[in-house]
Amino acid sequence: DGGITQSPKYLFRKEGQNVTLSCEQNLNHDAMYWYRQDPGQGLRLIYYSQIVNDFQKGDIAEGYSVSREKKESFPLTVTSAQKNPTAFYLCASSPHRTGGYGYTFGSGTRLTVV
Amino acid sequence: AQTVTQSQPEMSVQEAETVTLSCTYDTSESDYYLFWYKQPPSRQMILVIRQEAYKQQNATENRFSVNFQKAAKSFSLKISDSQLGDAAMYFCAYRSYRDDKIIFGKGTRLHILP
Numbered sequence: 700d701g702g703i704t705q706s707p708k709y710l711f712r713k714e715g716q717n718v719t720l721s722c723e724q725n726l727n728h729d730a731m732y733w734y735r736q737d738p739g740q741g742l743r744l745i746y747y748s749q750i751v752n753d754f755q756k757g758d759i760a761e762g763y764s765v766s767r768e769k770k771e772s773f774p775l776t777v778t779s780a781q782k783n784p785t786a787f788y789l790c791a792s793s794p795h796r797t798g799g800y801g802y803t804f805g806s807g808t809r810l811t812v813v
Numbered sequence: 814a815q816t817v818t819q820s821q822p823e824m825s826v827q828e829a830e831t832v833t834l835s836c837t838y839d840t841s842e843s844d845y846y847l848f849w850y851k852q853p854p855s856r857q858m859i860l861v862i863r864q865e866a867y868k869q870q871n872a873t874e875n876r877f878s879v880n881f882q883k884a885a886k887s888f889s890l891k892i893s894d895s896q897l898g899d900a901a902m903y904f905c906a907y908r909s910y911r912d913d914k915i916i917f918g919k920g921t922r923l924h925i926l927p
Contacts, residue, residue, distance in 0.1 A: 730913050732914075732915075734917075739822070739919060740919060741904065741917045741918055741919035741920055742904065742917040744914060747913065747914060749913060757914070787856065789858065791858075793913060795913075799845075799846035799863075799865060799908055799910060801846075801848050801850075801860045801863055801908075801915075802858075802860075802915060804857065804858035806855070806856070806857050807856050807857075
C-alpha cells in the first residue's frame with residue numbers, strides 16, 4: 700500500500716547532538732513537508748520541498764536542515780542549534796505544489812531531549 | 814498572511830448527539846481550499862473533509878458536514894450522531910489555490926461522553 704513512513708517513532712537526543720528523522724513516501728508525490736507539533740500550538744511548518752534538490756524554509760526553520768536528493772525521501776536533521784527540539788514531528792506529502800490537494804501524513808516521530 | 818483561528822480549545826459532547834466545531838480564517842484571496850483534519854490518540858492525521866472555496870455547496874462526508882460561509886470567512890464542522898471513535902484533536906486548515914503550504918489552526922480537542 701502507498702503511504703508515508705516516518706522513522707523512528709521515538710527518538711532521544713542528548714544536548715549538543717544532531718539527530719536525523721527519516722521520511723519516505725511511495726506515493727510518487729512531488730511535494731513534501733515537515734511540521735512541528737507542540738501542545739496548544741497546532742502544526743508549524745519547518746521546511747518544504749516541491750522538487751528534488753530544492754527546498755524552502757517554512758516559519759520555524761532555525762536549527763533545522765533538510766535534503767531532497769530523491770523524490771521519495773525528505774529527511775530532517777535537528778541540529779544542536781535548535782534550543783527546544785522536544786516535540787512531535789510530522790512529515791507530509793502532496794501530489795503537486797498547487798491544486799488544493801490535502802496532505803497525506805506519516806505517523807510522526809516523537810523527539811525528546813535527555 | 815493567511816491565518817486560521819479555532820476559538821474552542823476543547824469541547825465535549827454526549828455520545829449520539831451533534832456537535833459543531835468553529836473555525837474562522839483570514840485571507841485576501843478568492844480561490845482557496847479548506848480542510849478539517851482529525852488527529853486521534855494515535856496521532857495519525859486523517860483528512861476528514863475538504864471544501865473548495867468556489868463551490869457554494871457545503872461538503873459532506875457521511876456524519877461529517879461543513880457550514881462554509883465565504884463572506885464571513887467561517888468554516889465550521891458539524892459531527893452528527895457522535896461516536897466514541899470521534900474523540901480526537903480536530904484541525905481546521907487553509908490552502909491557497911496558488912500555494913502549496915497548508916496553514917493549520919491550533920486545534921480543538923473533542924471529548925465524547927458515553
